[in-house]
Amino acid sequence: MNQYITTFYSHFGAIRYKKLCDQYGCTAKVMPVPRSLSSSCGTCVGYTGEEHIIDEKYLDEIEQIVMVVSDGYEIIYSSEDE
Amino acid sequence: MNIKKEKITIIIAAAIIGIIASLLVVFGNPTNMGFCIACFLRDTSGALGLHKAEPVQYIRPEIIGLVLGSFAMALWKKEFSVKGGSAPVTRFILGAFAMIGCLMFLGCPFRTVLRLAGGDLNAIWGLIGFALGIGVGILFLNKGYSLKRTYKQVAAEGFVFPIIQVVLLILVIAAPSIIMFTPEGGGPGAKHAAIIISLIAGLIVGALAQRTRLCMVGGIRDFILFRESKLLIGFVVVFASALICNLILTGVGVGTLFNLGFEGQPVAHTDALWNALGMILAGFACTLLGGCPLRQLVLSGEGNTDSVITVYGLMVGAAFAHNFKLASSADGPTLNGKIAVVIGLVVVAAIAVANTMGKSKEQ
Numbered sequence: 249m250n251q252y253i254t255t256f257y258s259h260f261g262a263i264r265y266k267k268l269c270d271q272y273g274c275t276a277k278v279m280p281v282p283r284s285l286s287s288s289c290g291t292c293v294g295y296t297g298e299e300h301i302i303d304e305k306y307l308d309e310i311e312q313i314v315m316v317v318s319d320g321y322e323i324i325y326s327s328e329d330e
Numbered sequence: 331m332n333i334k335k336e337k338i339t340i341i342i343a344a345a346i347i348g349i350i351a352s353l354l355v356v357f358g359n360p361t362n363m364g365f366c367i368a369c370f371l372r373d374t375s376g377a378l379g380l381h382k383a384e385p386v387q388y389i390r391p392e393i394i395g396l397v398l399g400s401f402a403m404a405l406w407k408k409e410f411s412v413k414g415g416s417a418p419v420t421r422f423i424l425g426a427f428a429m430i431g432c433l434m435f436l437g438c439p440f441r442t443v444l445r446l447a448g449g450d451l452n453a454i455w456g457l458i459g460f461a462l463g464i465g466v467g468i469l470f471l472n473k474g475y476s477l478k479r480t481y482k483q484v485a486a487e488g489f490v491f492p493i494i495q496v497v498l499l500i501l502v503i504a505a506p507s508i509i510m511f512t513p514e515g516g517g518p519g520a521k522h523a524a525i526i527i528s529l530i531a532g533l534i535v536g537a538l539a540q541r542t543r544l545c546m547v548g549g550i551r552d553f554i555l556f557r558e559s560k561l562l563i564g565f566v567v568v569f570a571s572a573l574i575c576n577l578i579l580t581g582v583g584v585g586t587l588f589n590l591g592f593e594g595q596p597v598a599h600t601d602a603l604w605n606a607l608g609m610i611l612a613g614f615a616c617t618l619l620g621g622c623p624l625r626q627l628v629l630s631g632e633g634n635t636d637s638v639i640t641v642y643g644l645m646v647g648a649a650f651a652h653n654f655k656l657a658s659s660a661d662g663p664t665l666n667g668k669i670a671v672v673i674g675l676v677v678v679a680a681i682a683v684a685n686t687m688g689k690s691k692e693q
Contacts, residue, residue, distance in 0.1 A: 257416075258476030259555070280552050280560075283336050287409045287632060289543045289621065291555070308479065328482050 251316040252300045255292045261309030262291040269295045300324050343538040344564040348571025350531050357523035361596035362448035366441035367623035368432035372648035380649035385517020387510040389502035391525050394495040395532015400540040400631025401492040412488030414635030417477035425643020427674035428615035433657040434608025434671050439546030439622045447572035449590035459606030463613020464550045470682040488633030545625040547616045604663040611674045
């Protein structure tokens with residue numbers, strides 16, 4: 249199992265994504281973005297799962313998805329790269 | 331960095347910020363106004379001739395320092411990221427009305443805390459109003475409010491605002507005749523610490539605020555939304571450290587930095603209702619903006635051009651507030667100010683509704 253954090257452009261995006269995670273059966277939590285991940289102070293969703301969760305329907309609200317690794321975070325998806 | 335470490339960092343940073351704010355008064359700033367983002371942007375607007383209220387005209391080096399401190403820290407930590415394009419016109423309007431709310435109360439959220447630390451009990455109404463305004467904003471956040479995403483912009487765009495701060499620094503040092511400064515004894519604008527002291531204070535606070543994401547709106551918002559107390563602790567520690575510092579400095583006879591009560595408080599009035607309503611407007615607008623005026627300055631330094639637009643909105647709002655006699659004085663609020671705050675609440679609510687509509691159904 250891996251730990252992921254998804255950050256968003258809006259608080260509501262996080263709420264919707266949390267529901268998506270629930271549908272996938274992942275344990276997810278809506279929380280402030282960790283300082284170590286970003287200097288922005290938005291809302292993120294932290295969850296545990298085999299794979300990261302991404303859905304076309306929610307793509308325009310997602311800023312980035314990272315996987316928590318031993319020395320920090322590994323970027324899985326970033327909207328800036330799209 | 332884990333949560334515990336983050337909390338310790340924010341406690342230390344906030345304690346330093348509280349001490350600096352208290353000391354700035356000793357060095358010459360108006361009482362209970364070691365820092366006030368609203369007042370200082372208003373003073374800067376006046377110095378640049380955007381309004382003609384002579385008692386409040388001075389280019390405040392603290393503002394320059396806050397932006398440049400954040401800018402330097404963001405560059406150093408490789409967090410300088412140039413982005414924008416998230417409803418800039420709406421942000422400008424929200425910034426202007428946030429300022430009108432602040433100038434009804436006579437202080438930004440930062441000064442609310444500092445006024446309390448100086449014993450000004452009128453600030454309690456401001457704080458209650460501010461929290462209520464954030465609560466209203468959160469209702470919209472939960473219903474889908476969003477000003478949509480930001481986009482990466484060219485690096486040069488992010489350097490413009492810090493460069494403008496350097497130009498302002500040159501202007502305050504050179505003091506050419508085109509810049510308007512409040513004459514000695516002419517009002518709060520004439521009360522200021524030496525430029526170098528104000529600048530260094532701003533640089534330190536800007537750097538610390540960038541590292542800790544200190545935000546007066548964020549503190550209350552995160553606590554209501556997630557029961558996350560980290561930023562709120564920062565808020566409380568700024569109050570506690572400024573209070574202790576004020577009490578010590580008053581005790582040793584440096585000056586009267588603590589005076590408990592409602593009456594006769596510096597740059598304040600006693601109208602509880604309008605103190606609260608002004609800060610409801612400020613809290614509501616700032617929640618929709620995603621941060622308090624201090625945070626907007628810090629984000630401007632990090633390369634967020636939406637925050638730059640918001641700061642310009644705050645400055646223009648300050649100019650309107652004085653040109654149209656919307657700003658309160660020690661005598662209390664003005665009729666024009668009351669009308670403007672009501673209009674502001676309607677406009678901010680309309681912005682909230684317009685940027686929320688239809689989202690709940692998407693859920």
